[in-house]
Amino acid sequence: MTSSSAALSSSPSSAAASEGIAAAAIRRLTALTPLADADLTLLDTAADRALTYPVRHTFQTIGRPVADPLLLLQGWAARVRILPDGRRQFMSFYLPGDVIGSTHHAHPIASATVVAITECVACPAPAAPAGSGLAQAYAVGEALDEAYLLGHVVQLGRLNAQERISDFLLEIYERLSLAGLTVGGSFEMPLTQEMLADALGLTPVHVNRMIQQARRDGDLMWKSGRVLLRDPERTARTIGRLSPQVTGTQTMPQARVD
Amino acid sequence: MTSSSAALSSSPSSAAASEGIAAAAIRRLTALTPLADADLTLLDTAADRALTYPVRHTFQTIGRPVADPLLLLQGWAARVRILPDGRRQFMSFYLPGDVIGSTHHAHPIASATVVAITECVACPAPAAPAGSGLAQAYAVGEALDEAYLLGHVVQLGRLNAQERISDFLLEIYERLSLAGLTVGGSFEMPLTQEMLADALGLTPVHVNRMIQQARRDGDLMWKSGRVLLRDPERTARTIGRLSPQVTGTQTMPQARVD
DNA sequence: CGCTACTTTGATAGTGCTCAACCGGTGTGG
């Protein structure tokens, strides 16, 4: 039953068994695609086997076989790569409702290390019957994953520091909204500025300065682990962020595509 | 039979029917995983329906439904995103043996635009029988795709201009090697320096300067669309590049993973 | 109360960008 055993750091403590522990994850999955009662039952059952993982727990390690997929119920995890000289890059983040280590088939070697950013609660991702809503939800989730990854590439390649921060926070805001984890435009941000820097390809110092400027400009509030975006939609338009939801209806400038 | 019809730019011209047109792609797929005769037959048959696509052909457009998957036989294609103000970012490249628009299931909306960088020859990707070598090859190919995408994130986030160029060329070198498209350490590079800049998050001018410096340092030769890397392995070690092949055996520094 | 981790500030350096022009090859049309 213990899905991921050999952890480098500390190992998962036995589960917290309270109900509703999977609420956010379920909200997020149903937001992706409608789920039938059978799907919800699967999820509830799986949630009974949820475990709590401490901060820094390593879900999977680059170059080692991936374990069975986990459905993240609470907390944040991240895919990270550390260079030999210590430089660190966060490649993506897992939020409640995301599946860690989903591997439809493919070779079982992890292409990235996944660590818990905060304390996490996760359960084995229930196998989805072919054609079920749950299967569809997984599929959409994976597609979104890739879309976010592509977005991250654009962000790192072509946005300046200010834009990267806005774009990142907007993405998180969007994703947490799906899970019902935002309150009046604000949300919990467990990342330190240093981690944010390592996600955005910047220096902690510079991230700090840009955040302060955004604060001065009245674009955001960020205090004690909670972020409030003043006008998400305006900001999104300003930096030309295309949210996955909107993607479907948005056209690209025809200009240079060669 | 015409897999992708409504092209923004010019449309595919009817096929070149010569044999061996799929040689590179087949070499690459067999390098990923052993293929049975049945698989090879499937590929050969599919190759008969190959079409030639002109430069700038749009295989899929962001926000629009994806067509059936294509197996790229010859040429380069790329996933690209253009920002409203004209900034351009190449997110990944497709080389011979890669599948364009593979979508196991998932929602049919393209999360990126895919265009032909050079003239391309491609055929419908033959459906792989479950459990076949071909299915395995597809799976491994997709896993590699993601690994390269993750690598691209690290590259953009944490490598300097010099390192990005080296890393990129090494990746291409590796990938072309699998398809048998390298000759004595050299390979064809159809990208202009401007396109390279848009892949690496740099300016064409700066790319040019870094390339010249690499030339002066004796690290590479680049003339009339052909690149020769002097000592790929040394360079790879220098910038700490972990090639997917090696990934399986390499360990990460334990240091900071929090 | 003293840690420890995180944020903030200042001063300075440097990598990579911008703007602008020039060069060299190639293709095309007069």
Next chain:
DNA sequence: CCACACCGGTTGAGCACTATCAAAGTAGCG
């Protein structure tokens, strides 16, 4: 056959954004 246009590569000068180094300020916590 040569002039012209065009594209990609090259060069120069100056600047901006972001990094670096170092230290001080804050907040949560045992």
